[in-house]
Structure formats: structure tokens, C-alpha cells
Amino acid sequence: MQVQLLEATEDPERLICQAARNDYMREFVGETPFDEVMDSIDGDTLEDKQETLIHRLLDHGHFGPFEHPQATVAVEGISRSCMAQITRHRHVSFDVQSMRYVAFDDVDPAEVPEGEMVVVPPSATDPDWIGRNQETGPVDEQTAREREELFRNTIESAFESYQELLELGMAPEDARYVLPIGSKVNMVMSMNVRMLLHVADMRAAADAQWEIRDMTERILDRAAEWCPITFEYYEAEMKNRKNRLAP
Ligand SMILES: Cc1cc2nc3c(=O)[nH]c(=O)nc-3n(C[C@H](O)[C@H](O)[C@H](O)COP(=O)(O)OP(=O)(O)OC[C@H]3O[C@@H](n4cnc5c(N)ncnc54)[C@H](O)[C@@H]3O)c2cc1C
Known part of the structure; x- marks a missing residue:
């Protein structure tokens, strides 16, 4: 199995912060410089402030802002069984290699x-x-x-x-x-950060089957490079929480 990040929103955590701060600002976020948008948030640097805000959003279950950044991953060589499991997630978009047009x-x-x-x-x-x-x-x-x-x-x-x-x-x-049903298939899937947190909650869990868990862990590795504050916090603080289905 291989998992590659094909495309992803540039600077996703800035976007999450802009969307979240929009909710509590009198000024128009579209015309306010980012350092001013983040002015009231605790932290010495802009990065510290983003960390403070993102941790707070995740702790409070304020997940809406995580719906804005989106990532597309290409997955090579999963079974049709694993494909059937992951495609149950209705807010993920999929393209699946066709066995109608590709003959072996x-x-x-x-x-x-x-x-x-x-x-x-x-x-x-x-x-x-x-x-x-x-x-x-x-x-x-x-x-x-x-x-x-x-x-x-x-x-x-x-x-x-x-x-x-x-x-x-x-x-x-x-x-x-x-x-x-174990025949291999390649797939492209796109989802926002909130959905990825939800998929991780369900599919990186101990009761998920080894293959979909392996795939989800690989996607999470790519996500941690792309959106590090969020997914490092997820790994450290959220992954083992009791109610894993909130996002
Ligand atoms: C370990 C494990 C075993 C499983 N075993 C089975 C099985 O034996 N048989 C089987 O059929 N499925 C099985 N599933 C699949 C599971 O029941 C879900 O259908 C699948 O994981 C999709 O997740 P979701 O329900 O959270 O929906 P998603 O499509 O991921 O949607 C995300 C969230 O959006 C909301 N939502 C989306 N659509 C609706 C809607 N129509 N109405 C209300 N709320 C909605 C819900 O809050 C939902 O959690 C299994 C899943 C796991 C993790």
C-alpha cells in the first residue's frame, strides 16, 4: 500500500484560524492583516497564537473551522474490502480504479x-x-x-x-x-480536516480492521506534515479520548 498527498489547501492552519476568528470579530476578516486577526489570542509569536487557538477549538469541539481546508490523497493497492469500508464515509469524495475498463x-x-x-x-x-x-x-x-x-x-x-x-x-x-474481494484497487480521495479527524476516530481505532487502520495511519502521517498543529494535537491529546466520535 502507498499513500501520497496529491493536493492540499495551502497554509491550512492559517485558514482555520481566520475562519474561527471571523466568528468573534467586528472587523471583516477579508480585509484585516493576519497578525491583527490573531491579536487577542495568547502567544508570543504568530505560530504560538495559532497553536493556542487551534488547541482551544479542538478542546471545545468547535469543529466548523476545520471544514475549510481540504486534502486529496492517492492510495495505491488496497483491497476491495478496505475500499468498501472507507467509501461508507459520506463526506469524503472518491474516485476508484475501474475493473470495467482495466482488464487484468x-x-x-x-x-x-x-x-x-x-x-x-x-x-x-x-x-x-x-x-x-x-x-x-x-x-x-x-x-x-x-x-x-x-x-x-x-x-x-x-x-x-x-x-x-x-x-x-x-x-x-x-x-x-x-x-x-482482496483484489487490489487504486483510489483518490478528498476530504476536509474535520472529516479526516472523524475518519481517524473510526478507522485508526483498535477495533477497525488492520488494513483500513494501516491506510488511515498513513494518511494521518501525511496530514501531520500538512497541518501539523492540528494532527500533532490529535495524536497527543485526542486520539485516546473516551468519546472518539465528536468530529
Ligand atoms: C469497527 C467498525 C465496524 C463496522 N461494521 C459495520 C457493519 O458490520 N455493517 C455496516 O453496515 N457498517 C459497519 N461499519 C460502518 C459504520 O456503521 C458507518 O456506516 C461508517 O463508519 C460511516 O461512518 P459514519 O456513520 O460516522 O458516517 P459518515 O458518512 O462518516 O458521516 C460523518 C457523520 O455525519 C453525520 N451523518 C452523515 N450522514 C448522516 C445521516 N444520513 N443522518 C444523520 N447523520 C449523518 C453523522 O454524525 C456521522 O457520524 C463499521 C464501522 C466500523 C468503524
């Missing part, structure tokens, strides 16, 4: 179980992996071998059938029905 007629089915076309869950190869809902815990080596073999054979056979169906003239959009 030239891949070698024997290579597929190595992870090129399909996401291989850790539980397929790691005897010690304990998933979120797994009741059995670690398994012995024989069981682990059987599990891995069955997983790999099933994937390989599905891709062989898919290619045979294409050769028999079936359209890629119909032949894809035999492909596994």
Missing part, C-alpha cells in the same frame, strides 16, 4: 498470491497473527501451512478463471465477478 488479462495467476494483485492478509501467512475478531489465537505450523496454501490456491484459481472467461469473450466488467 496479462498477469500471471501464479504470481498473484505473492501480493501483486491481491492483498494478502497477515493471518494468511503468519501463524501468530491474532486479528480483531479471531477467537482461535495463534495456530500450529501445520494449520498455518494449510491455511496459507488454501488461501493462495483459491486466489490463483480465481485469477485463472477470470482470464479464461476473458478468453471466452466475456466482458471484463462481468468476468470480474469471480475475482476475490
Whole structure:
């Protein structure tokens, strides 16, 4: 899996502060220099003042200003299962690679179980992996071998059938029905900072599945570079709070 930031609002935290200060200023924020906009906020430097204000907004649940800055990320190689989970979030905009127009007629089915076309869950190869809902815990080596073999054979056979169906003239959009839910897909998604905080609350949580959690953590890493005051505070102070669904 890869996650890259494609585009993002320039200076998002200045925008958050301008939007928030607009609510409490007599003057028009559009015509007031930023240092004057932030004049009444505690802090020695403009950056300190932004930190004070952003922390206060997050503590008080004043999330509206976080809806203004927006980021677009490109995600490479998540499963269709993970895609189905993340696309449940209605305030995120998505573009998803089409299996109608992109045919996988030239891949070698024997290579597929190595992870090129399909996401291989850790539980397929790691005897010690304990998933979120797994009741059995670690398994012995024989069981682990059987599990891995069955997983790999099933994937390989599905891709062989898919290619045979294409050769028999079936359209890629119909032949894809035999492909596994672990098939990889690329996606572009856009959301504002408030929505990203909400997605993080739900999808970087311990009860989320490992794949969407991994993806969300990677998005959060990019977000921390782009919008550092907000996401460093989220990581340090908000991530483990009791009511994680407020944003
Ligand atoms: C661990 C986990 C397990 C899950 N298991 C299942 C499952 O088994 N089956 C299943 O179907 N889903 C499942 N989900 C998905 C979950 O139920 C939500 O549909 C999904 O996470 C979208 O989040 P959201 O409801 O916060 O909505 P979002 O679309 O992210 O919207 C953000 C917020 O906007 C508000 N909002 C948006 N639309 C409406 C609306 N129409 N009415 C009122 N308020 C609205 C809500 O406050 C909402 O929290 C699971 C999610 C997680 C994290």
C-alpha cells in the first residue's frame, strides 16, 4: 500500500484560524492583516497564537473551522474490502480504479498470491497473527501451512478463471465477478480536516480492521506534515479520548 498527498489547501492552519476568528470579530476578516486577526489570542509569536487557538477549538469541539481546508490523497493497492469500508464515509469524495475498463488479462495467476494483485492478509501467512475478531489465537505450523496454501490456491484459481472467461469473450466488467474481494484497487480521495479527524476516530481505532487502520495511519502521517498543529494535537491529546466520535 502507498499513500501520497496529491493536493492540499495551502497554509491550512492559517485558514482555520481566520475562519474561527471571523466568528468573534467586528472587523471583516477579508480585509484585516493576519497578525491583527490573531491579536487577542495568547502567544508570543504568530505560530504560538495559532497553536493556542487551534488547541482551544479542538478542546471545545468547535469543529466548523476545520471544514475549510481540504486534502486529496492517492492510495495505491488496497483491497476491495478496505475500499468498501472507507467509501461508507459520506463526506469524503472518491474516485476508484475501474475493473470495467482495466482488464487484468496479462498477469500471471501464479504470481498473484505473492501480493501483486491481491492483498494478502497477515493471518494468511503468519501463524501468530491474532486479528480483531479471531477467537482461535495463534495456530500450529501445520494449520498455518494449510491455511496459507488454501488461501493462495483459491486466489490463483480465481485469477485463472477470470482470464479464461476473458478468453471466452466475456466482458471484463462481468468476468470480474469471480475475482476475490482482496483484489487490489487504486483510489483518490478528498476530504476536509474535520472529516479526516472523524475518519481517524473510526478507522485508526483498535477495533477497525488492520488494513483500513494501516491506510488511515498513513494518511494521518501525511496530514501531520500538512497541518501539523492540528494532527500533532490529535495524536497527543485526542486520539485516546473516551468519546472518539465528536468530529
Ligand atoms: C469497527 C467498525 C465496524 C463496522 N461494521 C459495520 C457493519 O458490520 N455493517 C455496516 O453496515 N457498517 C459497519 N461499519 C460502518 C459504520 O456503521 C458507518 O456506516 C461508517 O463508519 C460511516 O461512518 P459514519 O456513520 O460516522 O458516517 P459518515 O458518512 O462518516 O458521516 C460523518 C457523520 O455525519 C453525520 N451523518 C452523515 N450522514 C448522516 C445521516 N444520513 N443522518 C444523520 N447523520 C449523518 C453523522 O454524525 C456521522 O457520524 C463499521 C464501522 C466500523 C468503524
